[in-house]
Structures are given as C-alpha cells and as structure tokens.
Amino acid sequence: MKLLVLCVIIVANVSYNGKASLESFMPTANVLLADTTKNSDKSCQRPCKFNVKPRRCVYDFDIEPAIQENDIPAIMINGMTPGPPIHVCLNDVVIVKVKNKVPDQDLAMHWHGVEQKGTPYMDGVPMVTQCPVSYGSTYEYAFIASTPGTFFYHSNSVAHQSDGVYGSIIVDQPQPLEPHVSLYDYDRGEENTLMIAAKFPSLLTGIIEDLSQVLPTSLAINGNEDRSKLFVIPGYAYRLRLINAAAIECPLLLNVDRHDMMVIATDGKPVKPVSTRHVLLYPGERMDVVVRADQEAGGYWVRVHGRDKCSGLSASAMLLYSGFNYTAMLDEEPKKTKNNLEPGAASIIYGQKLQYLRDSTNAAENVKSVYLGIDRNTVKFKDSDNDYRYLSDALPTKPFYPAELSTSNGVIQINGKNFLYPNTPMLLKPMDVKPDSICKVGEEEKHKQTQCVQVLKVEDKGEYELALVNEGFGSNDSYTFHLHGYSAEVIATWQNPNNLPISREDFHKLDKEGKIIRNERNAPLKDTFTVPNKGFTIIRIQPDRGGTWLLECRSCGLSSLPVAVIINVPLAIPKLVVDSLPKCGNYKPADVLLN
Template identity: 65%
Template sequence: MKLLILCLYIIANLSYNGKASLESFMPTKDNMILADTTKGTHKSCSRPCKFNVKPRRCTYDFEISPSIEENGRPTLTINNLTPGPSIKVCLHDIVIVKVKNKVPNQDVTLHWHGVEQKGTPYMDGVPMITQCPIVYGSTYEYAFIASNPGTFFYHSDSVNHQSDGVYGTFIVDQPQPLEPHSSLYDYDRSEDHTMIIGTKFNELLTGRLEDINEIRPDNLVVNGDEMDTKIFVIQGYGYRFRFINAIALECPLLINVERHPMTIITSDASPVRPVITDAVRLYPGERMDVVVRANQRSGGYWIRVSGEGVCDGLNAYAMLLYSGFNYTNLLEQGPTAELEQDYETIIYGQQLRSLRDMSPVTKVKSVYLSIDKNAPKFKDSDIDFSYRSDAMSKKPFFPAVLASESVLQINGKNFLYPNAPYLLKSRDVNPDIICNVGEESEHKEPQCLQVLKAEANEVLDLVLANEGLHTNDTYTFHMHGKSVQVIATWENPTNTPVSKADFLKLYSEDLITRNARNPPIKDTVAVPNKGFTVLRYTPTFGGSWLLECRSCSTVLPVAILITVPLSIPKLVVDTLPSCGNYRPADTLLN
C-alpha cells in the first residue's frame, strides 16, 4: 500500500503538470503524507475517451502460472489466459498492474512495449536494470501513466516466457478529435479489431537451458487461435484494425486481407502519412494500424498471416465477416488460392514517413555499433560451467556456450546483466563488469555491462551496422522508454559484408538515402543483413534504457544500456521492493 500511494502521488503530479518529472519531484517535508487524489478504483477502464474528464485509476491483477491447454500442450498463462487479459485505457489514465509469479523456480518481469516511462523509469520491467525480478510466490506492483496514445502490448522480459504465452494487448485511446486520421474510418473497435499474433511450440520452453533458437515454432496464432478469430464488419463502412507482432523470436510476418486494400495510418503507435497497400510486413515487436473499408460483396474473406525467418512456412488466419454472413461456409471452403499471390509491394514500417516534420539539427554525436557473430578466442581452462559468485577469484570468464559456437555480439561483446539494479542501486554495481560503448576492447571478457552515457536533449545518431561477415540474418532491435527516428535504412546491393569504413565513405558521399525531415518514429526497427539502420535518439528525460535485440539470441544477451542522468529521490528508491539477498547468475539470460 505504501508503494501504491507513493506511485499515485508521483503520477498525479506528472499528469497535471506536463513539465513535471522525477527530477522535479522532491518531498518538501520529511513527514509529508502522500494522498491518493485519483479517487475510485475501476476494474475496467475500457470506455469512450472524452475531453475534460479526470483520468481514472485502472487496476489489474495478473497471476502468471503454468497450465495445460485442451490439446495437452503446456503453456504459461496470465489469469489462465494466453494471450493475457487485454488492457484498454484512455490517455493520461493511471495504470496499476499487480503481477504475482506462480511459475515455480522462475523469475519474471513484465515490459510495457513501446510505452514511454517518463517520470517512472523503474516501471520499464527489465530485471536487474530497472527492478528486482519477481521471484516465485511474490507480487510486484507496476504503476505508471498512459502518457502516449496508440497500439502497444506487454510481454515477459524473458524470451522463453513470452514464447510460452506471457503477452497481451495494451491499447491507449484518446478523444476522437485528437486522432489525426479519424476522417479515414468510421469505427475504431479496438476490443474486437485488434489482432495480436504469437507462436505455439510443442514443448514448454521455460526452464530449458539449451538454445531455443534451434527450436522452431509449430504454429502461428491470431488472438490465441490458428483459424478461429472473427472480425465482423458492416458493408460500406471503414474500420481501424490494429496488428501486433508479439513473437519473441526473429519471425517477421506478412499480413493481407483478401480483396481488401489497407491504408496504413500508424506504425509503432506513431501517426504516418497514409499509404495504401495490399500487404504489410511486421518485424517482432512492431505494431501497425490500418484502415480497411468493407466495400466488397457481402460475404466472408480471409485475413492471412504468413511467417518468415524461423516461422517460414507457417500461416494463421482470421475471418473478415460481413454482417449476416454464415461463416461456416467460409470454414468449409478454406483459404482461397488468391492469398498465394506474389505481392508487388509489401510495406514495412521503416519505409513510411512521419506525419509531422522534424526541426533541423545542427549538432549530432554519431555512435557506431558493430553487429556480427564472433567466436572469441580462449583456452579450455577459461571455460567455467558454474555460476560465479563473489567468493570466487577474479579471472577471465567464458560461458560454456562459446566452446561450441559463435554468438552474435555488439562491438565484439555480449551484454552482462549487473549484480544490482543499475537504475536504483548504481553504486552497488560491480565496476569491473562495466565497459563504455566504443571502448569494449579494453575489457578482457566476452561479456560486460555495455553502457552508453548520454545527456538530456543530446542528439545521438546510433548506427546499427549488421556487418554480415559471419552471418546472413536480419535482426530486430527494440528501444526502451522512448521512440527514435529512423533516419536511414540501407542494404548492400552486392550482398557482401560491410564495415565502419564502408559506412563512413557511403555516408559522407551521400550514397545512403537519409530522411531527417519526416522520418518514421518507431521503437522497434529492423537492421538488414549486410546493411545499416541509423537511429536518431534524443533523450528528453532521465533513466536507464535498453537498446536490445531480444530475438537475436537466447544464449547470451545482445544489447547496450543507454543512461541519461536522473536523480531518483531516496524516498522512491526505499519504497520500491528491494532484491534482498537475491543474486542473479552472471550470465542472466534474456
């Protein structure tokens, strides 16, 4: 209760003061009483959003536990559901989610994918970065403001847990007049017209020590079903559909609606200039809102989802049903051959243009991030098959996985989770494990806590370079806490490896097309094989934020930590749950 009251007080201050942040929140008296000014608890905050209405406090109770589906397949569920319960709130509502972990021998956290955590960076849900993990039998309470509208989703920070079913939709609506593309559609029924796509495996991945990248999913599912999701429309009207790729592995998706063109209106919750297409591609973690107009002959049509990458050859379907049509006929006929056509144009988020123009930037700091597979050199005596502890002598440590395979790395290193939550207890983090981005070569071990220090409002161009010397894959990265501008995406037309020297030459000679005027604003981006993606990142509020490739590896994490100065009051730190005697494995898996 103490934590709840504290969070509500902070959030109430932020909600009614657009310039407020944790930096400005300091108690005026040691004995001040924190009061809950929101009044009233609402089990469900799904409602039409209106002007001049006070935000609601939206409380949800989540219990994550193992379960067995009707077909005998093991899974993880939230309140016995997978996907988990949908969260739908209005802009500026206070979201409170109490998460209880009932998964034996497993630690969990929940990440709110795409949600800005302005003023509440400790609610981002990254273990040992923003919080202590939720251990078996305990409960953690998330509380934050729904400060940006759009289509989001939540998921476990663990790739295994998410793959086993811990994910769900999170929609933040706003009053209809504020929607920039509301004139393009007649209805926005997010409860019925949201498609969240996941995978199914024939075994429970939770608790496996092997690399699950070698395990292929068996099925794609839309809202938990392979072919049973129904979307009802009335002829002659336009509808807003929301697509979410909630797959944790490197599994891009192609989506099309039979005989119905789509008008793309948002990507990763950010409005874009409308584009009409027959098919869209979504990378893992991406979301896209489209408008579909029911202007065909009354009947039933298939919405097809086709997998690529590790999901190649897998398909899932939903039914677009006009009012009054008997869908049993559609099921008897099955998907039509028309869905097998080759599409001349497939649109994905990084090809779009933002709805608003950006201000010119005069000073930019460029940070080059080399992404490639490496096999670090070491002696057999360096391999340690046990976890390290504070009692062991210091020596170079090489995880056993490096003895048999190469691993994907950034600047030649894998990310190492700290021994204490970096955001809350930075002084307790062992300084020997930290390496600054760009100076990783000075660190002897293949893993380190890769930290990029940034100042508030400093403009950074993050060059994600998929050099492709030892790999031929495209990789998807997610930026926590705040969206970025995608300035450029380039793939080598000769399909040969690229280097930093190649990038500098191409960039200086304007051979890489850049869009700094109206770049798409995203939090999830793809980095093409043997190519570059340039992200412009301007931190406007403090925190510790991961830039991670969750789908790159389940063996050793691939990420960097961007830190922006932030002074969290001791009152806040002391009120948040502490780790106690919890000590994570030094190679805490992502």
Template identity: 65%
Template sequence: MKLLILSLCIIANLSNNGKASLESFMPTKDNMILADTTKGSDKSCSRPCKFNVKPRRCTYDFEISPSIEENGRPALTINNLTPGPAIQVCLHDIVIVKVKNKVPNQDVTLHWHGVEQKGTPYMDGVPMITQCPIVFGSTYEYAFIASSPGTFFYHTDSVSHQSDGVYGSLIVDQPQPLEPHASLYDYDRSEEHTLMVGAKFNELLTGHLEGVNQIRPDNLVVNGDEMDTKIFVMQGYGYRLRLINAIALECPLLINVERHPMTIIASDANPLQPVITDAVRLYPGERMDVVVRTDQQSGGYWVRVSGEGVCEGLSAHAMLLYSGFNYTTMLEQGPNPESETNYDTITDSQHLPSLREASPVPSVKSVYLSIDKNSPKFKDADIDFSYRSDAMSKKPFFPAVLSSVKSVVQINGKNFLYPDAPYLLKPRDVHPNIICNVGEENEQMEPQCLQVLKAQANEVIELVLGNEGFNTNDSYTFHMHGQKMQVIATWQNPKNVPVSKSEIYKLYSEDIVTRNERNPPLKDTFVVPNKGFTVVRYTPIYGGSWLLECRSCSTILPVAILINVPISIPKLVIDALPSCGNYRPADLLLN
C-alpha cells in the same frame, strides 16, 4: 501498495530535469491525481474517451503460471489465458498491474513495449536494470501513466517466457477528434479489432538450459487461435485494425486481407502519412494500425498471416465477416492458397514518412555499433563453473554456453551482461569491473560486460547500427525502451557482400544512401538488414536507464546496450520498491 501509490505522487518531481510535475501529463491540473471522480458512471477503463473527464485508476491482477491448453500443449499463462488479459485505457489513465509469479524456479518481469514511462523509469520491467526480478511466489506492482495514445503490448522480459505465452495487448485510446486520421475510418473497435500474432511451440522453452536456439515454432496464432478469430463488419464503412507482432524470435510477418487493400496510418503508436498497400510486413515487436474499407460484395474474406525468417512456411488466418454472412461454408472450405500470395505491393513502415516534420538538428553525436556473429576465442580451461568471491584474483570468465555454440551475435564484439544490482536504482552497488563504455569494449577482456552509453538530456545521438554480415546472413530487429527513435536511413548492400565500418560511413557521408531528415518515422522497433545498416537518431527527453536490445538475436547470451541518462530518483521511491535481497543473476554468481 500505499507506498507504491505514494511513489507515484513523488514522481511529480521527476522528469528530464527533475522538476516537471506528473500533473503536466494530465488534461487538468488538479491535485487529486489518484481520485476517481466518476461515481455513478461505468467503472470500466475500456470506454469511449472524452474531453474534460478525469483519468481513472485502472487496476489489473495478473497471475503468471504454467498451464496446459485445451489441445494439450504446455504454456505459461496470465490468469490461465494466452494471450493475457487485454488492457484498454484512455489517455492519461493510471495503469496499475499487480503481477504474481507462480512459475516454479523462474524469475519474471513484465515489459510494457513502446510505453515511454514518463516519470516512472523504474516501471520499464527490465530485471537488474530498472527493478529486481519477481521471484517465485512473490508479487510486484507496476504503476504508470498512459501518457501517449496508440497500439502497445506487454510481455515478459525473457524471450522464453514470452514465447511460452506471456504477452498481451495494451491499447491507449484518446478522444476521437484528437486522432489525426479519424476522417479515414468510421469505426475503431479496439477490443474486437486488435489482431495479435503469436507463435506456438510443441514444448516449453522455459527451463531449457541449452539448445533453445534450435527450437522452432510449429504454427502461428492470431489472438491465440489458428483460424477462429473473427472481425465482424458492416458493408460500406472504414474500420481501423491494430496489428501486433508479439513473437520474440526473428519472425517477420506478412499480413493481408483478401480483396481489401489496407491504408497504413500508424506504426509503433506514431501517425504516418497514409499509404495504401495490399500487404504489410511486421517485424518482431512492431505494431501497425491500418484502415480497411468494406467496399466488396457482402460475404466472408480471409485475413492471412504468413511467417518469414524462423517462421518460414507457417501461417495463420482470421476472418473478415460482413454482417449477416453465414461463415460455416467458409470454415469448411478453408482458405484458397492460390489466391493468397499474389500481392502487388508489400509495405513495411520503416521507410514511410511521419505525419509530422522533424525539427532541424544543429549537431549530432555519432556512435557506431558493429553487429555480427563472432566466435569468442578461448580454451577449455577458461570455462570455469566454480564460484569466486570478489576478493579472489580471477582470469577472464567465459560462460559455459559458449562451449556448445560455434558463434553468437554481439555488439562491438561483446554480449550484454546484466548487473549484480539494479543499475537505475542503485548504481553504486553495481560492480565497476563488469561495466564497459560503448566504443571502449576492447578494454574488457571478457566476452560479456555491461555495455553503457552515457547520454545527456536533449543531446542528439545518431546511432549507426552496422550489420556487417561477415559471419552471418541474418537481419536483426532492435527495440528501444522508454522513447522513440527517428529512423533516418536504412540500406542493404545490393551486391550481397559484407560491409565494413569505414565503408558504411563513406556511403552515409557521401549521400549515396537515401536519408530522411525532414519527416523520419518515429519507431521503437526497427530492423537492421544483413550486409547493411540502419541509422537512428535519439534525443533523450527524460532521465532513466534505457535498454536498446535485439531480443531476437539470441536466446543464449543477451545482445543489447544500455543508454543511461542522468536522473535523480527520491530515496522514498527507491525504498518503496521491492529490494533484491541476496538475489544475483545466474551468470553473476558464476562470474
């Protein structure tokens, strides 16, 4: 622990140019970074955030283990809870989470979804990219600065582990005068008014070696319950609600509050120009902050969550309860299905303008990412289960899972391959044969490779993600680690026919597609519609190895690229982090 805390001090030398100090992210430049000077006061990190108060160290102990819920369902839990313990801190607090893995025969990591990890890129929680996996029986200590306010959450890197219950909310508050939309609401009760939606399955996805893609959730839950979550309010006030889609599969959600319009004020922890709507659509991993005014007759009202995509037909409910209302009858009667689907307006945040204007961009580097389902061509003889050493000559390796599926989602015709050593910490130990540069994937004969996009600090990169739709009718949600992206444009072919790379660039260059370069929304989670495309701009501000992934694209073979921005991490920090020893990912052992 001492070494890891010392590493936090070392990151005073880390940033985009390796010289900015950790104190620059603090409200004051005091050398006692880790000192708790709040003696005699409430030690809880969940507290009203104030000016001129030193940050606190917020320490949490997580034990991830299998469990049986009260209804008999198997689950993976954190401290016997799913969702896991809520983390609520103030801006600039230091978050320390000690994670112990008690899941037999499983490796885990925790990713802090939306957290920028300024100065701590090795705390992002991606196995074999930013850290070694946490093997059964071992403990890993995460430590990072809550450097940006907003609504975040955490989950395991594994889609199966997250689907089985390992996720929880992470809220970073700031002093109320700093909130850009504070005038729109009277109460921001993050602990009570955060609605995290998850999916439940009849069986554990963890441990399934095949057929996971065919397993579908059978119900939705809000804060772990189908209908028991309660939001207590008083009549005549405005309340800020924080909505989180914590589902790892391609499951968009429609959320509305009965007879109460919502005002959208933020998405993915970034403020937006306020928009009033009847219902909002949240994609997997997306968060949205809304304001609800309690201006209806005193009583009880249903908050309805409806699933789309793989969750089509599933729903969950919470209750908005005015002070003094007895909700017994409301529970007995249940929701009225006829009054819940008539929405005049449904809004998603990807098209909404940001509250702040973007700076002009003199030039951009354009990179195209082709997204589609493909059927890798191979013969049965190409599938090899034997171990081969690096000294032996080898033919292209096709994972055995390809023999049981007709097609897989790929980026530029390849699936992502996790490296044989942590890429961020020990890039020289990564076998060079598994690396392929984005845009040059055709030089790699195998269907999987470590797809790397090399970027420089402050270089403006425009990613054009084309969901061409030649072999699929699915839309896909992407998540960017470490930093937000500007969503410049999103377009879907109204003719519902596939589009090629050349057609996409022609549409984009001729201004046929609406572009927002003035005040584009800042997002870390965005959707790429089928037979269409999304254009995002990314300007690396600080170094690291950051994953751009489509978690919901596949539970079989990863779909992602790695954006690498040069950084120099002190040897003292690397030595303080747990080493992988002789650990290798399963696909590398067979490759």
C-alpha cells in the same frame, strides 16, 4: 498539491513483500483520481472525453503454467493467453499487480512501447530497472498511459513470452485528437485487434538444451489456431490494430483478400496514410490499418504468412460481412487467390518505409554519432583458458567464457561484446554496480571479459545518432531491435545490393562520400526496427528523460548470450522511491554469479 499527489502515486510500485503499498501513498481523499463522469460505466474501457479526470485502472495478473484446450502446456495470465487486454484512456493511471506462480522461475513484465514518462523504474527489465519477481511474490507496477496508440505487454524473458505471457495495451484519446479519425467509421479496440504469435510444441521455459534449435510449429491469431473473426458492415471502414507478438525473429506478412489496407500508424505513432495490399511486421512491431468493407457481401480471409524462423507457417482469420453465413468457411482451407500470392518486395509496406505524419522544420544540430557493429562471432578459447573455480571479488580472475561460446555457430555481439546484466539494478543503485563489469560503448576493447555491462552514457544535451550496422561477416541473418523508453526517428535503412559484408571502415567511407541518404524531414517514429543482413539502420534520439533504457535484440535471445546496450541518461531518484521498491536481497543473475 495535485502535482504532488500525482508524483507520489506514479512512484508507488511495491511487492507485497516490500515496505509499502500503492495505497499507503494515496491521499485519504482521493480527489485527483476521482472520476467525475456522470455515466454509470466505471470501467476503464470507455469513450475518452475532454475535461474528465483520469481513472485508476487496476489489473490483477496471476501468471502460472496451465494446459490449453489442445493439451499443449503454456504459461498463462489468469488462465488466458494472450493475457487480459489493457484498454484505457490517455492519462489514466495503470496499476498491474503481477503475481509469479511459475515454480523456480523469476520474471518481470515489460510494457512494450510505453515510454514510462516519470516512471523509468516501471520499465520491467530485471537487474536494470527492478529486482526480478521471484516465485510466490507479487510486484505492483504503476504508470501513466501518457501516449495514445497500440502497445503490448510481455514477460522480459523471451522464453516466457513465447510460452504465452503477453497481451495487448490500447491507449485511446478523445476522438477529435485522432489525426486519422476521418478515414474510418469504427475503432472497436480489442474486437479489431489481431495479436499474432509463434507457437512451440512444448514449453521453452522447461528446456535446458540449445533453444536455437527449437523452431515454432504454428502461428496463432489472438491465441487461436482456429479462426478469429472480424465482423463488418458493408460500406463502413474499420481501424484494425495489428501486433507481432512473436519474441523470435519471425517477420509476418499480412493481407486481406480483395481488400486494400490504409496504413495510418506504426508503433503507436501516426504516419502519412499509405494504401497497400500487404504489410510486413517484424517481432514487437505494431501497425494500425484501415480496411473498408467495399466488396461484395460475404466472407474473406485475413492471411498471415511467416518468414525467417517462421518460414512455412501461416494462420488466418475471417473478415465477415454482416448477414453472411460463415459456417461453410469453417471447414475449408484458405485457398490462394491472385491477390494473395507472394508479392514483390516493392509492393510490401513495413514500418521503416513509412513517413511521420508531420514534417520536421528544425534542422538537427549537435548530433553525436555512435557506431554499433552487430555480427555473429566465434570466440576462440581453450578449456584451460577458463577458471571454473568460485572466486571471491577480492581475488584476480581469468576472463570467463560462458558455455554458449563453445557452440559452432558462435554468438551475436555488439562491438565484439555480449551484454552482462548488472549485479544490482543500475537505475536504482548505480554506485553499487561493480565498476569492472561496465564497459563504455565505443571502448569495449579495453574490457577483457566477453560479457560486460555495455553502457552508452549520455553526457551532453542534443541528439544522438546510433548507427546499427549488421556487418554480416559471420551470418546472413537480419536482427530486430527494440528501444525502451523512447521512440526513435528511423532516418535510414540500407542493405548492400552486392550481398557483401560491411565493415566499420566501409560504413564510414559511405558516409564520408555522401552515399548514405538520411530522411531528416519526416522519418517514422518507432521503438522497434529491423537491421537488415549486410546493411544498416540509423536511428536518432534526443535523450531528455532520465533513466537506464535498454536497446536490445530480443529476437536474438534464444540463440545467443544477451545482445543489448544500456542508454544511461543521468537521473537522481529520490531515496523515498528507492526505499519503497522491493529489494533484491542476495539475488544474482546466473551470468553475474559465474563472473
């Protein structure tokens, strides 16, 4: 009976405009979600204990434009950016009621790194897992915090996220289960969480020109361009949670003056501890580090320096020992010291360099390989090639060439195609997706359109090895990818030392000659990873949970058509669930409408 109740609860996700609400699925006697702790504290942020039933953690998010204290507009959640922190215990039920108050804008909320076990329709990808949340409506997300670690949430739109729609998610577990609990004395959750984001001079949401030419003007830590503060007691060690909340290609280099950092987790997964002075986080990455207050009592700078699109930008926070009067630091600029000058590449730790905490004892068998060639391409066409008439589905059409293809820089593509959002949510109504809009990964050349719903259909059990190859013929950029629904083993990352492009044939030749070294023993588990220019990153997944999971280049979103593929793992969703979810009506994404 309890299992039945749980299944009913986690499938409930309904707009106020829908046919039902979460409460309508709840049993009269809410036994399963009753909190049996004797503590009077009923908040979801609490010490996590064994043998205690999970809590029902409800959050109301009102998302609307607002003016910040510095007179710069932003899109805020409940008047805040970052938005309210979500801090819960393992197996808590998280319910977030998202109300869209952004005029003339649709949105969806993605829970970055949350694997959505049993709730793939809560992943927050419009026209893939749900209908968009239209202006004035409310959408109710509900999922179980099934994995401990550091995560964050953000709008699925890169522009909305850059304008301020993001916030932290921390999932704690009983302390004895923490693999590195002996390395630190304090884990203060949101007090010791640093969310770093790129700030723009105006709302990206309101710009209709080429967004690729709009660059950030500053970095902010926890929404502040002034000084965030971390208070420590001498002699004690603290767990810090670092989140790169930038949506653009903005790697961040971070260090703490005169203090070592012990890296203990990446993207919410534990790793073998590594000591370093500098860590590098790519967009969407999270890293947990331990800092021990073992220096002379005083105040020390936490320094963040941007790279790539954020080159030249910096931000700082204060690490303050108890009893130190930090007022003198407020008016001074952080000065460079010997230990925070630009370090050598070999001394910088980033997620793909790390090793998973436990070594694998099972050799991979039945591995299926998939090649994903990434490059910036220029599509040749003439105006006369485009058919600008509005044509019905019954009439034959010419290939449609979106305006973005006419830019001199070209567009970033996977296997020569750009992603097209389906005409209806593929997860909920797969049979209603137009068959001629779908192209199978590996057979894209059969599709005449520049955009298609690129689908990797999982048809057999076993592991899938995805080779993301940044060919580098059309650009010198690196790209950061995010995988929804799963953590992947990052088994290889390589960059051509000769700075020469790499083709499909080059990659397969390297592989055939045994020159690609795969870490099959203790590869880090990550949901966010970078693909270096003129190089590759190879990941492995075992797609055993049904759903339509996006593998996307979010950081490509401001300078290109969508760059993504859907990993489609067969799943039959009960009609009761589909019928309970909000309907799209006659909504169509702009690119689908034009196609």
